[in-house]
Amino acid sequence: MRVKIRLILLILAGILLVGDMARAENGYELWLRYAPVTDVALKAQYQKSVKNIYFPAGSDRLKVAHDELYRGLSSMIGLSPAQKTISESELVIATIDKIGNLRKYVPDSIPAKIGTDGFLIKTITTSKKNTILLTANSDLGILYGVFNFLKLFQINSSLAALNIAEYPKTMFRVLDHWDNPTRTVERGYAGFSIWNWHKLPGYIDPRYIDYARANASVGINGSVINNVNANTIMLTPAYLAKIKALADVFRLYGIKIYLSVKFSSPVELGGLKTADPLDEDVKAWWKAKVDEIYRYIPDFGGFLVKANSEGQPGPQTYGRTHADGANMLGKALAPHHGIVMWRAFVYDDKVPDDRAKQAYNEFKPFDGKFDANVIIQVKNGAIDFQPREPFHPLFGALPNTSVMLELQLTQEYLGFSTHLVYEAPLFKECLNADTYTAGPNSTVEHILEGRYNPKLITGMAGVANIGTDINWCGHPFAQANWYSFGRLAWNPGLSATKIADDWLRMTFTNDHHFIEPMKREMLQSRENTVNYMTPLGLHHIMGANGHYGPGPWTDNTGRADWTAVYYHKADTNGVGFDRTRTGSNALAQYSPQVQKYFEDLSTCPDEYLLWFHHLSWNYRMRSGKTLWDEMVEHYYRGADSVKHMQLVWNLMEKYIDHDRFTQVKELMAIQHDEAIWWRDACVLYFQTFSRKPIPDNFEKPLHNLAYYRSLRIPNIPGQGIN
Ligand code: BDP
Numbered sequence: 001m002r003v004k005i006r007l008i009l010l011i012l013a014g015i016l017l018v019g020d021m022a023r024a025e026n027g028y029e030l031w032l033r034y035a036p037v038t039d040v041a042l043k044a045q046y047q048k049s050v051k052n053i054y055f056p057a058g059s060d061r062l063k064v065a066h067d068e069l070y071r072g073l074s075s076m077i078g079l080s081p082a083q084k085t086i087s088e089s090e091l092v093i094a095t096i097d098k099i100g101n102l103r104k105y106v107p108d109s110i111p112a113k114i115g116t117d118g119f120l121i122k123t124i125t126t127s128k129k130n131t132i133l134l135t136a137n138s139d140l141g142i143l144y145g146v147f148n149f150l151k152l153f154q155i156n157s158s159l160a161a162l163n164i165a166e167y168p169k170t171m172f173r174v175l176d177h178w179d180n181p182t183r184t185v186e187r188g189y190a191g192f193s194i195w196n197w198h199k200l201p202g203y204i205d206p207r208y209i210d211y212a213r214a215n216a217s218v219g220i221n222g223s224v225i226n227n228v229n230a231n232t233i234m235l236t237p238a239y240l241a242k243i244k245a246l247a248d249v250f251r252l253y254g255i256k257i258y259l260s261v262k263f264s265s266p267v268e269l270g271g272l273k274t275a276d277p278l279d280e281d282v283k284a285w286w287k288a289k290v291d292e293i294y295r296y297i298p299d300f301g302g303f304l305v306k307a308n309s310e311g312q313p314g315p316q317t318y319g320r321t322h323a324d325g326a327n328m329l330g331k332a333l334a335p336h337h338g339i340v341m342w343r344a345f346v347y348d349d350k351v352p353d354d355r356a357k358q359a360y361n362e363f364k365p366f367d368g369k370f371d372a373n374v375i376i377q378v379k380n381g382a383i384d385f386q387p388r389e390p391f392h393p394l395f396g397a398l399p400n401t402s403v404m405l406e407l408q409l410t411q412e413y414l415g416f417s418t419h420l421v422y423e424a425p426l427f428k429e430c431l432n433a434d435t436y437t438a439g440p441n442s443t444v445e446h447i448l449e450g451r452y453n454p455k456l457i458t459g460m461a462g463v464a465n466i467g468t469d470i471n472w473c474g475h476p477f478a479q480a481n482w483y484s485f486g487r488l489a490w491n492p493g494l495s496a497t498k499i500a501d502d503w504l505r506m507t508f509t510n511d512h513h514f515i516e517p518m519k520r521e522m523l524q525s526r527e528n529t530v531n532y533m534t535p536l537g538l539h540h541i542m543g544a545n546g547h548y549g550p551g552p553w554t555d556n557t558g559r560a561d562w563t564a565v566y567y568h569k570a571d572t573n574g575v576g577f578d579r580t581r582t583g584s585n586a587l588a589q590y591s592p593q594v595q596k597y598f599e600d601l602s603t604c605p606d607e608y609l610l611w612f613h614h615l616s617w618n619y620r621m622r623s624g625k626t627l628w629d630e631m632v633e634h635y636y637r638g639a640d641s642v643k644h645m646q647l648v649w650n651l652m653e654k655y656i657d658h659d660r661f662t663q664v665k666e667l668m669a670i671q672h673d674e675a676i677w678w679r680d681a682c683v684l685y686f687q688t689f690s691r692k693p694i695p696d697n698f699e700k701p702l703h704n705l706a707y708y709r710s711l712r713i714p715n716i717p718g719q720g721i722n
Contacts, residue, residue, distance in 0.1 A: 025657040027471025030214050030479055031506035034075035034154065038510075042156060046077045049132060049159045053081035054089040056098055058139065064252045065143040068213065069093070072150040093134040095142060102133050110165060111137055117221070117254075118167025119145030123160065132162060140254040147217040155505040166491075169449045172339065172375070172404060172459030173489035174222030174258065175215065175482075176304065177466070178720065181231050181239070186720035187410050187547075189417035190467030190474035195225060201245030208246060211466070212253035218486025222256045224461070228306040228343065230260040231722050232269045235289060244296040256301035258341070263305060263325060264313040265289070276318035277328035290332040302338035303329055304377070304461075309346045322346075322362065323369040330371035339457065341404065342370075344378045344394055349559035354577075354584035355566075356382040360393045364589075368400035375402040375457050380430040382586070383567075385413055385463075386539040387530045390598065390608050391430050393589035395444045396437025404459035405430065405448055409481045411465065412547055414529055416717065417474025418670045420645065421529050422522035424484035424496035431492045436591040445492040460489035475667055476660050479507065480522065496523060514655035521645050528645070530607075531638025532675040533682075536631055537576065537611035540567040541682065546716030549674065550681040553709055568610070570689045574617055575627070576610030587612060606630075617690040628690040635683050636698050639675040646672060681708035 025033070037043040050073060055066055074080050086092055086100050096103065096111055105124045114120060119136040134145045148166065152159060178186040179193035194207050215223070225246065226234050233239055247257045266272040266285040276282055293300050307314025307325055315325030326342040333340060347358040359382060370376065376398065381389025385408040395403065407427055414421045431445040438452050450458040462485035465473045473479045484499045500522045504515050533550070534541060541564040543551035554564040569577055579586040580599045587595045597603050598612045606622065609615065619627040646668045653661050680701035683694060688705065 025660050027476050027479065027660060027663075028210075030210075030472065031154075031483055031503055032072075032213060032217060033506065034072045034150070035509075036078070037076050037153060037156065039156065043077050046153060046159065047079050048090070049130075050077075050079065050081050050091045052084040052089045053091045053093065054084060054086045055091075055093040058095075061139040061143060061252050061254070065093075065139070065146045068143070069146050069150065072153065076150075076153045089131065090129070091132045091134070093142060093146065095139065096135050096137055099133065099135055102131070102135075105133065106135065114141065114165055114167045117141055117144060117219075118165065119148065121145060121149055121162050121164040123162045125161075132159065143216055143254060144219055151217075151502065151506065155502055156510045168219055168221075168490045169492060170404075170458040170460050170489055172222055172301075172341070172457065172461075173220050173486065174224055174301075174341075174459065174461045175220055175409075175464045175466075175485075176224045176228065176260075176406070176461050177464045178227040178229075178410070179225060180227050180720045180722045181233050182721050184720035184722075185467055185718070186227050186229060186722075187408075187412040187463070187718045188465075188467050188720065189410060189717050190465060190472060190478070191469040192467055194466060194468055195246070197239070197242055200242035204245065204249060208249045212250050212255055214472075214482070215255055215486065216253040218483060219490035220486045221254050222258055222301050223250065224258040224260055224304045224341075226260045227720065227722065228260045228304060229310075229312065229720075229722055230262040230306070232262050232265045234259055235261065235265055235269055235293075237292075240293060240296045247297040247300070251299060256299055257297060258301040258304055259293075260304045260306065261329075262313065263307045263315065263317070274318060275313065277315050277320050277324045278318075283328055283332070286329060286332040290336065290338070294336045294338075300336065300338055302333050302340055302373070304341040304343070305329065306343050306345065308348070309343065321366060321369075323366045326374045327369075327371045330374045334371070334373050338373065340371075340374045341377045341459075341461065342374055343406070344376050344392075345384070345406070347561060349561045354579065354586050355561045356579065356586045357584060357589060360397060360589045363394060363401075364397055366401070367398045370401050372402075372455075373457070375404050375459060377404050377406045377461055379406045379408075380427070383539055387413055387526070387534045388426070388429075388537070388607060389539065390611060391433035391435070391444055393586070395433070396435035396442055396447050396591070397589070399437070399453060402450075402456040402458065403447065404461060405444070406461045406463070407485060408463040409465040409478075409485050410463055410718075411478065411481075412718065413533075413542060414526075415533075415671060415674065416548065417465070417469075417478055418667050418674065419529060420475060420477045420521075420525050420664070420668065420671060421481075422477065422484070422496070422500060422525045423481045424488065424499050425523060425526050427484065427488055428496050431488065434594070436593040440593075448492060460485075460492070462486075462489070476507075476664055477522070477525075479503075508656050508660075511655050514652055517648050518652065521648055524641065525645070528638050528641040528675075531634045531641065532678045533638070535634030535638070536606055536627075537608045537613075538568055539611060540564055543713075545713065546719050548713060548716045549711070550678045550685075550708070552682055552685045569614055570686055572689050572691065574615050574619070575631075575686065575689065576614040577612070578614040579612045583614065617692060626692075628686075628692045629695060631686065632683055632694055632698065635679040639672070639679045642668065642672045642675045676702065677708070681705070684708065 119141045121134050124131045136142045183193040264275045266275045266282045270285045306312050308316040330340045344359045347355045378392050378394045382392050433444050450456045480503045483503050487499050500519045541552040543549045544554045544557050552564045560566045617628040621630045684705040
């Protein structure tokens, strides 16, 4: 008896602790914390709405959905609904073919509208009672619907009069892991690769399941599990057996596995003399390899290929074209319904033209020449995931070719995992850009959704920021970038504000004293970083070694297009890359409206000024200031804004758990130091050309330029060993 009482007391204490805001949080649960609903009235309303439930058993995937629902509800409202018949239930969850009489409340247009992956959550009001119906055409639609239903509780939304019909606007929503078989992660700043190759296939790390849950919760349906700088070991039988074990886990969550492949695999692995895509033996080798992969993984997604880029082999190595290479792989995959994601990130220092022009030059002539299961993966900008880039001119330039967007979630150029940078505004900048390629309002978003050519396949890829760190992403706020990528891949029309709002509520608290100020800081954070790193259109001025810290003086890396001076072109006359007709004329790759907009100094936004123009240090900016003064001001404003963010964060202590509060506080201090490092190094460096003073109202740099240039930082993370 006494033992029993003690046990009850212990459980009670546990419940109180869990209910307490002070519960220990390490970030592992991401946005799926399912924190108890603290508003008493709301909790009672929630409990009433889901008291009895109809959720017929079926596939393993439905079981996953069912378990997630119960996990969420018992954690958030302390209730495990009783299973009842349809008529007795407040909540009915079943595919459309299993909802009996409720079918008459589903508008006829809905099944076609929501398609295979979408769902409907609808309140059905009859004279007798309200029923919430969650239905879909497929079990995967039900799973997505369950995560979205749980989100309503997580963000404290009302359950009254629901009518949510959602479906994904793009088909392939994939994370690209730049993970090596050694478990290092190229440009990874959150520990090692989560794929434990040594213990696979025997040991299934629970992380694989939580990874899949997190992805499914935002609609991500694919995972390219290895680095684009691919190691051929991934195609060996031993590794295929390991990959199969991962695929078996992911399948339940609707996630397909893809592999990055090295174009020379037939030579390196198959012992052939060539990897020429038109060679019959090469074709046969790939066909046999693909057939073998599908014997392990019947729903394998396909390949991602980095070819003829940064030293990687490709069809051009054999005098063939991108289309020859991509279509050869496409033909091997097509019988199994696999796809090829062929990257447009190609440039070569042997080609004398502006690096920003090379991808367009190489791909534009092949529009319409790619097979139906080939999709060209294009980075948001033409250089390389810089803090700010204008949209890539290939968007809209390939109307007869499937094109997907590649974004970088890992913060290679955005302060690694110590800087708080919410990337959704960056993603949206690209999505909202108007290409004018199909008339006004032909935005990147519309192009990606396939609006102009319904025959094309569509997608979005995000280079993952995930590693073995307990909180997955290194910085608690970096989780928001994984989250927002998924949300935007599902619906590119969502706003960065709405996504930040949802994420903050799910990840931290629903308290508006926290939500409102932190939402403002998140939305401002990317601009802050642009300001202290690369204001006014500057780009590629980071340190050459590991891309860490400032390095605008970098001028000797063995190839010009890996230096900084190639991009900023600073001299005593001025600064900036002339990409107008007097310079590289990269602007000619855009439609005439866009070209004119960027070329004309009266319309070119300050944000892109030095991307497209080389201007004198005395150039008069819109503000009336000289270019030099404006640049200095941006650098100082950027560093100051981090200080401001720190002040705001310090006021947040009482609203969230101690552990994450402290972690963010410490990371912000590092960010502030690094913002000043960037500011001082860049201002001092550019000052050697402008020969103008730093205005008196700004504090003087901490050190001289020689000091910043002399810094050598060992062991910079993210330099994967393949
Ligand atoms: C650059 C990275 C490099 C990648 C390359 C790519 O520095 O590590 O391999 O992009 O996307 O951003 O292929």
